[in-house]
Amino acid sequence: xxxxxxxxxxxxxxxxxxxxxxxxxxxxxxxxxxxxxxxxxxxxxxxxxxxxxxxxxxxxxxxxxxxxxxxxxxxxxxxxxxxxxxxxxxxxxxxxxxxxxxxxxxxxxxxxxxxxxxxxxxxxxxxxxxxxxxxxxxxxxxxxxxxxxxxxxxxxxxxxxxxxxxxxxxxxxxxxxxxxxxxxxxxxxxxxxxxxxxxxxxxxxxxxxxxxxxxxxxxxxxxxxxxxxxxxxxxxxxxxxxxxxxxxxxxxxxxxxxxxxxxxxxxxxxxxxxxxxxxxxxxxxxxxxxxxxxxxxxxxxxxxxxxxx
Numbered sequence: 001x002x003x004x005x006x007x008x009x010x011x012x013x014x015x016x017x018x019x020x021x022x023x024x025x026x027x028x029x030x031x032x033x034x035x036x037x038x039x040x041x042x043x044x045x046x047x048x049x050x051x052x053x054x055x056x057x058x059x060x061x062x063x064x065x066x067x068x069x070x071x072x073x074x075x076x077x078x079x080x081x082x083x084x085x086x087x088x089x090x091x092x093x094x095x096x097x098x099x100x101x102x103x104x105x106x107x108x109x110x111x112x113x114x115x116x117x118x119x120x121x122x123x124x125x126x127x128x129x130x131x132x133x134x135x136x137x138x139x140x141x142x143x144x145x146x147x148x149x150x151x152x153x154x155x156x157x158x159x160x161x162x163x164x165x166x167x168x169x170x171x172x173x174x175x176x177x178x179x180x181x182x183x184x185x186x187x188x189x190x191x192x193x194x195x196x197x198x199x200x201x202x203x204x205x206x207x208x209x210x211x212x213x214x215x216x217x218x219x220x221x222x223x224x225x226x227x228x229x230x231x232x233x234x235x236x237x238x239x240x241x242x243x244x245x246x247x248x249x250x251x252x253x254x255x256x257x258x259x260x261x262x263x264x265x266x267x268x269x270x271x272x273x274x275x276x277x278x279x280x281x282x283x284x285x286x287x288x289x290x291x292x293x294x295x296x297x298x299x300x301x302x303x304x305x306x307x308x309x
Contacts, residue, residue, distance in 0.1 A: 027292045030067040030283055032074075033300040035265050037276055038307045039231050040209055044179060047304040050076035050102070053215075053236030054282025056087035056114060057095045058290075064283065064297075065098040072101030074301055077176055079105050081164070082236035082280060083112030083188065083215035085155060087119055087287040092154045103162035106174050108183050110167050111152060112215035112237060113191045118148030119286045167213050169195045171204075182207035184230065190216040190237060190255065202228040209304075217257045217279055222268045226275040232304070233277045238262045240281025244294035263295075278302060 040047065050071060057064070079102050085095045096103075156166060165172035167185025174181045182204040187193035194214070203210035212225040217235035225233050240263035241250020250262040260266070263281040267274055283297035 026294075026296055027285060027290055028063055029296045030064070031296050031298045032071070033264070033281075033298050034303070035278065035300055036303045036305060037232065037265060037278070038305050039276055040304050040306050042306055044208060045304050045306060047078075047176070047179075048074070048076045049078060049080060049302040049304060050074060050105075051080045051082060051234055051236075051278065051280050051300045051302060052099070052102070052283065053082040053280035053299075054084040054112070054239060054284050055095065055098065056084055056282075056284030056286060057091040057098065058088045058287045059090055059094060061094070065094060068098040068283070068299075069101050071299055072104065076105055076301065078174055078181075079107035079164075080211075080213060080234050081107060081109035081159075082213060082234055083110050084114040084236065084282070084284070085112075086115050086150050086152075087284065089118055089148055089150050092151055092158070095155065096158050103159070103164065106176065107159075107162075107164040108167050108172060108174065108185070108213060109159055109164050110185045110187065110213050110215050111156075112188050114150070114286075115152045115155060116150055116188075116191070116193075118150055119288055120147060121288045169193070169198050171199055173207070179208045180206070182210040183213055184210065184225070185213040186215075186221055188215045188237075189218040189221050194218075194221060196221065196224045200224070200228065203230050212275075216255050217253075217261075217277065218255050219257065222257075222275075222277065223270050226268050226270045226273045229273060230275055231307075233268065233275050234280075235277070236280045236282050238279055238281065239285065239292075240279075240295040240298075242285060242289070242292055242295055246294045250295070 168187040172183045184199045212230040212233040214221050214235050216237035238253045244250050250259045253262045263279050265278050268277045281298050
């Protein structure tokens with residue numbers, strides 16, 4: 001038997017089952033990725049870093065909040081939040097509830113576009129069209145109009161009050177067990193809020209170790225951080241591709257980063273310099289596309305150890 005318009009009923013059933021799996025199971029199948037990065041100077045560490053990203057809180061996501069709260073049980077040395085906490089203008093209290101136990105640890109953060117603006121309903125296929133045309137975010141696209149403004153100031157003030165260090169186009173420090181950690185961060189390149197000229201100059205010579213932090217891993221930011229000698233760059237934004245093909249991987253990254261580095265640990269090289277890059281696949285989705293396929297939501301516990309050689 002065939003469905004109307006010539007579509008086989010079997011294909012329709014498979015599509016419906018896939019959608020139900022992607023929305024009903026995988027989007028809520030939270031995972032912890034563990035990664036070891038040989039990047040610290042001799043005699044330092046190890047350091048355990050919890051990276052959370054792309055939470056995209058929507059009211060009522062109790063399972064996601066409970067899972068994020070449970071991550072405090074890992075007892076990280078510090079937390080790095082790489083942005084896009086919101087997907088609901090009413091979501092700040094629920095973000096703070098979800099991250100409450102983690103706010104007890106030292107931490108740093110940058111914001112992503114969804115911390116500033118509410119998402120708009122759009123055809124997911126546009127990501128493929130924009131990739132083909134070399135357009136991503138506001139980089140080549142017209143500025144967003146008629147968007148919802150999220151209460152990012154409330155989120156910033158709560159993070160700051162908890163002692164987390166704001167790294168949006170600025171530098172910051174954490175001191176852990178006598179080790180001085182320096183951080184350099186950028187505001188979101190996806191909406192052209194990054195101002196590298198404000199933080200240029202390279203890793204701090206007086207610090208024991210320096211880390212670069214940005215929401216969206218656009219190549220211009222990776223080039224600048226790597227050329228300036230940062231040994232480690234942490235980013236999010238990509239959702240790991242979100243809708244991936246099994247045994248193939250991601251089709252898009254929603255920025256100009258190649259799909260081979262859409263998530264996990266890789267490297268970036270420029271002008272004779274080399275940096276480790278970790279891109280988190282994040283633990284949420286845009287509220288209008290609450291599905292994941294072959295790309296479960298995640299946070300990452302990075303263990304930084306002495307570099308080799």
